[in-house]
Amino acid sequence: MNPITLSLLRIAASLLLAGMALPAQAANDHPSIKRPFNLPPSAELRYIIKARHSGLSLDGSSLLKFQAADGKYQSSVETRAMLVGKILMSGSEGAIDTNGLAPATSTEKRFRKSPTSVIFNREAKAITFSPAAESYPLLGGEQDRTSITWQLVGNARAAAKKFAAGSSWLYFVAGRADAQAWNFKVGKTEKVATPLGTVDAIKVARLLPPGSREQQLDIWLAPSLEWYPVKLRFSEPDGEVIEQFLQTITRK
Numbered sequence: 350m351n352p353i354t355l356s357l358l359r360i361a362a363s364l365l366l367a368g369m370a371l372p373a374q375a376a377n378d379h380p381s382i383k384r385p386f387n388l389p390p391s392a393e394l395r396y397i398i399k400a401r402h403s404g405l406s407l408d409g410s411s412l413l414k415f416q417a418a419d420g421k422y423q424s425s426v427e428t429r430a431m432l433v434g435k436i437l438m439s440g441s442e443g444a445i446d447t448n449g450l451a452p453a454t455s456t457e458k459r460f461r462k463s464p465t466s467v468i469f470n471r472e473a474k475a476i477t478f479s480p481a482a483e484s485y486p487l488l489g490g491e492q493d494r495t496s497i498t499w500q501l502v503g504n505a506r507a508a509a510k511k512f513a514a515g516s517s518w519l520y521f522v523a524g525r526a527d528a529q530a531w532n533f534k535v536g537k538t539e540k541v542a543t544p545l546g547t548v549d550a551i552k553v554a555r556l557l558p559p560g561s562r563e564q565q566l567d568i569w570l571a572p573s574l575e576w577y578p579v580k581l582r583f584s585e586p587d588g589e590v591i592e593q594f595l596q597t598i599t600r601k
Contacts, residue, residue: 350567351486354388356393361391368452368488369544373590376536378520378530379485379486379521379528380490380520380530381386381411381474381488381490381491381520381521382447382490382520383447383448383490384449384491384504384507384508385436385507385508386448386500386503386504386506386507387503387506387507388417388422388445388448388449388502388503388506389401389499389502389503389506389575389576389601390575390601391415391417391418391600391601392414392415392575392577392598392599392600392601393412393413393414393415393417393598393601394412394413394414394415394577394578394595394597394598394599395410395411395412395413395595395596395597395599395601396410396411396412396413396581396593396594396595396596397409397410397544397593397594397596398410398411398428398430398591398592398593398594399591399592399594400430400589400590400591400592401425401589401590401591404567406428407426407431407432408431409429409430409431409436410428410429410431410589410596411426411427411428411429411481411593412426412427412428413425413426413498413577414426414551415499416601417445419496419542420444420445421442421443421444421445422441422442422443422445422450422494422496422499423440423441423442423446424440424441424496424498424499425440425441426439426440428493433460435460436460437457437458437459437460438456438457438458439455439456439457439458439494440455440457440494440495441454441455441456441465441493441495441496441593442454442455443469443496446489447535448490449490449500449503450492450496450499450503451469451489451502452465452467452469452491452492452493452496452523453468453469453471454466454468454469455467455469455493455494455495455496455523456481457494457495457525458555462564464479465478465479465480465525465526466478466479467479467493467523467524467525467561469487469491469493469523470487471487472477473487474486474487474488475487475501476491476523476528478525478526478527478528479509479526481526481527482559483526483527485523485527485528487506487523489519489551491520491521491522491523492520492522492523493522493523494524494525495521497531498578500568500572501520501533501553501568501570502523502533502575502576502577502578503584504518505551505570505576506575506576506581509572512535512551513535514535514536515534516532516534516537517532517533517535517556518532518533518534518535518553519532519533520530520532522535527571527576531555532555532556533553533554533555533556533568534553534554534556535543535549535551535552535553536552536553536554537552538550538551538552538594539551539552539569541569541579541580541588541594542594543579543580543594543595543596544594544595544596544597545574545596545597546580548571548573548574548579549571549573550569550570550571550572550579550580551569551570551571552567552568553567553568553570554566554567556563562586563586564583564584564585565582565583565584565585566581566582566583567581567582567584568580568581569581574595575593578595579594579595580593580594580595
């Protein structure tokens with residue numbers, strides 16, 4: 350395999366961004382915060398992906414699906430990269446309760462990796478993982494890395510005035526083999542250029558502890574488009590940047 354192909358595969362492995370596949374943030378607390386929520390209309394969102402790594406660029410695409418009806422929801426992500434093909438499939442499904450989205454199961458299949466799953470056992474009040482023996486208590490309001498995007502959107506839609514620059518929004522998010530607190534900070538409204546045109550969007554950034562070597566996540570939510578995310582940026586400590594721009598919205 351030549352060096353260019355190896356570099357492309359490294360980029361492809363990083364393109365797990367569409368499913369919010371981020372390393373867990375170190376935290377000892379387990380927040381269970383009940384907030385008002387107003388879920389967005391069911392839709393399919395298509396994105397174009399731009400990545401930069403070691404002077405190389407790679408294009409790709411991503412499809413996010415979200416459906417909520419009759420007290421239940423389903424969400425899925427499928428990401429593809431040119432020259433590599435499908436590199437991520439993830440999904441989340443469950444109920445809608447007083448906290449918002451209440452995942453029952455989430456699954457993830459990454460590029461050249463075995464599939465993993467997370468179970469939110471409401472009867473046993475525990476979160477368990479297929480690749481790990483560790484478990485976490487289920488207190489209410491917990492999310493997985495597919496559902497967290499939609500929970501954040503739902504909370505923003507229900508409390509737009511509180512979703513102001515400088516405010517922080519704390520969640521407990523289950524990953525592939527563990528769960529940690531994620532803290533999002535709301536920034537200012539910015540003009541974001543997308544294939545749909547230029548859109549006013551509110552920037553939301555996941556806060557990382559000082560000195561962290563984890564992946565940085567920034568999301569831009571557009572109030573004029575039901576608060577759907579119109580842009581996502583994933584930044585690595587080594588300078589690699591992956592961006593995702595909303596291309597089409599199909600209401601369901």
